[in-house]
Amino acid sequence: MxxxxxxxxxxxxxxxxxxxxxxxxxxLASWGFDCVELPLEQTRDWDPAAVRKLLDATGLAxxxxxxxxxxxxxxxxxxxxxxxxxxxxxxxxxxxxxTLSAPVVAGPVYTAVGRTWRMDACERAAAYEELRENLAPVxxxxxxxxxxIGVEPLNRxxxxxxxxxxxxxxxxxxxxxxxxxxxxxxYHQNIEERTLPGAVQQAAGRIVHVQVCANDRGTPGADHxxxxxxxxxxxxxxxxxPLCIESFTAHNDAIAVAASVWRPLAATQDAIATDGLAFxxxxxxxxxxxxxx
Numbered sequence: 001m002x003x004x005x006x007x008x009x010x011x012x013x014x015x016x017x018x019x020x021x022x023x024x025x026x027x028l029a030s031w032g033f034d035c036v037e038l039p040l041e042q043t044r045d046w047d048p049a050a051v052r053k054l055l056d057a058t059g060l061a062x063x064x065x066x067x068x069x070x071x072x073x074x075x076x077x078x079x080x081x082x083x084x085x086x087x088x089x090x091x092x093x094x095x096x097x098x099t100l101s102a103p104v105v106a107g108p109v110y111t112a113v114g115r116t117w118r119m120d121a122c123e124r125a126a127a128y129e130e131l132r133e134n135l136a137p138v139x140x141x142x143x144x145x146x147x148x149i150g151v152e153p154l155n156r157x158x159x160x161x162x163x164x165x166x167x168x169x170x171x172x173x174x175x176x177x178x179x180x181x182x183x184x185x186x187y188h189q190n191i192e193e194r195t196l197p198g199a200v201q202q203a204a205g206r207i208v209h210v211q212v213c214a215n216d217r218g219t220p221g222a223d224h225x226x227x228x229x230x231x232x233x234x235x236x237x238x239x240x241x242p243l244c245i246e247s248f249t250a251h252n253d254a255i256a257v258a259a260s261v262w263r264p265l266a267a268t269q270d271a272i273a274t275d276g277l278a279f280x281x282x283x284x285x286x287x288x289x290x291x292x293x
Contacts, residue, residue, distance in 0.1 A: 004242035006035035014255040018046040035063035067107035075134040098145040106150035106183035116160040128171040150183030150209040155191040181206040197233035204237035218265035221279030
């Protein structure tokens, strides 16, 4: 069965409201996408029942609910009220995913994007222990809901806590591996890992979601990334889930600022989706066998 390909409405919109989804989903379906990521920046941004109807009408599968970590969400080195509020937000994301039959909640579910601080080895170990403690009830809820959590390592400019696959595996050690794993994003892996295939090999058996974009956050394929090696490694190491194009419009005050997107990343936002889809399909579709006459 061909690998599913999805996209994220952040390509055009932020915040992602019901109206944004009503705009993006029919177009994604008409272009031939199989699934869609569903960012949930605030718990009331969209109603799961209404979005379920959009999914049914377009035929798109919910690839994942994407958790967002602004400055008021943290699970480490913060006050108990912030931890509890962050846990409550993540529980809401899990319940939303369950309602939509989305298999995964993915994102940097550990600390606010853009928050960095220096740590020695002992301080890092303590931070990871605190993260495990505060993630444990979220993991229990995910297990009961039948939803997996994909923890996304981010590049060094967006966090100092989890940048690499190795760090994520260390931080998650002891939590239920069947419920919580890794969400890989080619943009971040290109910065932090020696090679994309090597990152996949390190994460083998723990990958629950994959986001793709060019090395500049633009169109997959319009870049220098080792796409054949990356896709072959995913197959070799057992990842059977979708590839979801995640990029951003420069014209908003929230996600684009957090992601440092200051300029257009393609001729049009539509081109990021359509050209990326065509490129990925070309790599994933086997060439017809040659026949000698």
